[in-house]
Amino acid sequence: MKPGETLCAAAICAGAAAWLLTAGGPSRRRAGLLLAGPSALPPPRPLRERALGLSMRHKEWLCLIPAVLLALLAGSVVPAVLGVPAVPLVRRRLRTRSRERERRRRADAVVALCGAVAGELRAGLQPGAALRLGARAADALGDGEAAVLAAARFGGDVPEALRAASRQPGAEGLAGMAACWQVAVGSGAGLADGLDRLEAALRSLVDQQEELRAQLAGAWSTVALLALLPLAGLGLGAALGADPLRVLFHTPAGLACLAVGGLLEAAGLLWSGRIVRAGETA
DSSP states (O other): OOHHHHHHHHHHHHHHHHHHHHSOTHHHHHHHHHHHOGGGSOOOOOHHHHHHHHHHHHGGGGGHHHHHHHHHHHTOSHHHHHHHHHHHHHHHHHHHHHHHHHHHHHHHHHHHHHHHHHHHHHTTOOHHHHHHHHHHHSOOOGGGHHHHHHHHHHTOOHHHHHHHHTTSTTOTHHHHHHHHHHHHHHHOOOHHHHHHHHHHHHHHHHHHHHHHHHHHHHHHHHHHHHHHHHHHHHHHHHHTTOOHHHHHHHSHHHHHHHHHHHHHHHHHHHHHHHHHHHHHHO
């Protein structure tokens, strides 16, 4: 760039900055933040957090990427068309996994709530105040938090509120907490001791479930490996020069093999998943 062009570009930039600073409204505010330096800018959201939020909202659409790539490689629209019905199936699976994670998180929070309330009771607090402080430390009540805390603060039916909150997935341990509370109020038994025993029982149950999931992780890995075997076969065929994509998507025999193989693959995955889920349920 010539010196004259450089001076002209600098003059244009300076004029634009001056206009933005003298203008009113959002333009002036944006220009002031920009020209004030990095310290005046609002802290940006971390890139990982933004990417995580985007992926959580639209993660099911990512399954279209391999379908489109396969369609481009094969020169056929069949993979892309087959990828469209996979989107709701993937969305359903992701929602199921999200609910399962939330259930496990709430089960751990119930265990923490029992321990926190027992600790506050031994510190000398009344049951209502101990429950309120424990609920702040452990997010275990979920949608029933307002009802439980109101009952604890204003002398309501705390056991009934806890039983209502225990109907949420993963919060079943709150029913045991309600029983401990009712027994302690009715007979004067030590609520802290009952909550300690309940915490130990719930923690043992959570540990058993974690151990079972760890043992079944190998079975799920086998299911995933079986699902990837057809792709490995396609790669092996391409490495040998057989051009499997052309045969599968551009010949009648290949399309028939693709349909039969896809049905058998889906049946095998469903059956294997059913066996593993039966083990988890048992």
